[in-house]
Amino acid sequence: xxxxxxxxxxxxxxxxxxxxxxxxAPEKLSNWAGNIEYSTENVATANSxxxxxDFVRKHASFKTLGTRHCFNRIADSTQQLxxxxxxAQTPAIDSAARTISxxxxxxxxxxxxxxxxxxxxxxxxASLPHISxxxxxxxxxxxxxxxxxxLSTVVTALEIVNAAGVVVKLSRKNNPDIFPGAVVGLGAxxxxxxxxLNIQPTYQIAQTVYENLSFSSLKEHFDEVLSAAYSVSLFxxxxxxxxxxxxxKHRIDPAKPPVKQPRxxxxxxxxxxxxxxxxALSAENCTEQMGIPGPWYDRLPHFKMGFTxxxxxxxxxxxxxxxxxxxxxxxxxxxxxxxxGPHLMITEIRTIAADDLWMSPAYKQDSVAIHFTWKPEWxxxxxxLPMIEEQLKPFHAKPHWAKLFTMQPAxxxxxxxxxxxxxxxxxxxxxxxxxRNAFLDTxxxxx
Ligand SMILES: Cc1cc2nc3c(=O)[nH]c(=O)nc-3n(C[C@H](O)[C@H](O)[C@H](O)COP(=O)(O)OP(=O)(O)OC[C@H]3O[C@@H](n4cnc5c(N)ncnc54)[C@H](O)[C@@H]3O)c2cc1C
Numbered sequence: 001x002x003x004x005x006x007x008x009x010x011x012x013x014x015x016x017x018x019x020x021x022x023x024x025a026p027e028k029l030s031n032w033a034g035n036i037e038y039s040t041e042n043v044a045t046a047n048s049x050x051x052x053x054d055f056v057r058k059h060a061s062f063k064t065l066g067t068r069h070c071f072n073r074i075a076d077s078t079q080q081l082x083x084x085x086x087x088a089q090t091p092a093i094d095s096a097a098r099t100i101s102x103x104x105x106x107x108x109x110x111x112x113x114x115x116x117x118x119x120x121x122x123x124x125x126a127s128l129p130h131i132s133x134x135x136x137x138x139x140x141x142x143x144x145x146x147x148x149x150x151l152s153t154v155v156t157a158l159e160i161v162n163a164a165g166v167v168v169k170l171s172r173k174n175n176p177d178i179f180p181g182a183v184v185g186l187g188a189x190x191x192x193x194x195x196x197l198n199i200q201p202t203y204q205i206a207q208t209v210y211e212n213l214s215f216s217s218l219k220e221h222f223d224e225v226l227s228a229a230y231s232v233s234l235f236x237x238x239x240x241x242x243x244x245x246x247x248x249k250h251r252i253d254p255a256k257p258p259v260k261q262p263r264x265x266x267x268x269x270x271x272x273x274x275x276x277x278x279x280a281l282s283a284e285n286c287t288e289q290m291g292i293p294g295p296w297y298d299r300l301p302h303f304k305m306g307f308t309x310x311x312x313x314x315x316x317x318x319x320x321x322x323x324x325x326x327x328x329x330x331x332x333x334x335x336x337x338x339x340x341g342p343h344l345m346i347t348e349i350r351t352i353a354a355d356d357l358w359m360s361p362a363y364k365q366d367s368v369a370i371h372f373t374w375k376p377e378w379x380x381x382x383x384x385l386p387m388i389e390e391q392l393k394p395f396h397a398k399p400h401w402a403k404l405f406t407m408q409p410a411x412x413x414x415x416x417x418x419x420x421x422x423x424x425x426x427x428x429x430x431x432x433x434x435x436r437n438a439f440l441d442t443x444x445x446x447x
Pocket of ligand 1: 069
């Protein structure tokens, strides 16, 4: 039986946490997918920088939660969880500097319409707008586009409360030596209390979906396919040597009339109605397609705010390989189609431009990400992942920090050239391991 959640409230005014009456033993929180139950029922909420500082000083070990969309235990704690609710802090748009500054916990789906109203946009979004900015940038969350870096690449400044409870302000301009190590920080440097993002003038996107691209055509036109639009996603179930759907998100040039995309795309056929990436599901929760132009934030994600993104009950894994090896990597995974097929909902293939962020999987490497949306069958998926990781080993594949993987920590660590510098940074911000948990102990600190 489910029991009441026990919540401690921290406020700036009342440094003493307010404890709600507990009628029964507390209930544990779960992540969005429901595959992870966090290991403690102690959950507190901070609503200001001062209350975060107070909380940090009083606790020896805790993890901060964003919107709980990670699929693994990166956000877990056995001691204490902190959520943030900075509702009183309105995102601040600086039109002259072309930036937006947001507090922790705020979602892309909340700031996007504000930006649009001010005539601004972000360079890209993930497949869903439901995730928090702080949670997304700290795990290297990405969308697609050969020229688009991940969402962390437009971070220009960060405010972090470190393990001593001190507010540290870092910016790309003032701290060029360590800033690239702090942005994809894996939630390990402290509590992010403010993120500043580069913005640009608003733009429109028209989304056109094609069906059935043969692998032979993909092999022949690989780079043309992946760079055919501002953002391109390929969806495959790995069956019958084909890409089931291709989603082309064309950025509209305001100086030119919108172009209707041709019926044929390297042998694939333009869809005649909106589609879900999993063709059997209703497209009701998907952003508008059929080449109908719309604001960037209503086309770059695949899923609409206010609706369940993706399939709902699912698991996710994703591996980044160098763009130059991506076709070979895809063909290597295809060899596992019989093992993958029974447990897969859909695979998505996207591109991410190289960046300079130490713990980003696209560090100094134009990348292609091969993603798997799995049925919620962890015992089976757990057996398939090592096979995929083995197939992708020659391409030095790196797993997504927020998704499920089985790669050995030593192997994972060997893939990050800047890991020693990142660990040195962690030592500075968190000398006694206040922000560590089992995930970080295993995957980062174990060498
Ligand atoms: C349906 C679905 C679709 C997805 N699509 C994509 C996609 O298109 N591209 C992609 O790359 N990923 C995708 N993801 C993964 C998602 O982007 C990541 O899981 C992201 O980190 C989620 O952010 P969150 O706020 O929910 O983080 P959480 O799961 O709450 O936390 C993630 C990490 O951030 C830390 N954190 C959160 N807030 C703070 C803070 N204020 N200070 C310090 N640390 C903090 C946590 O401690 C933890 O380490 C998808 C996930 C789902 C469920």
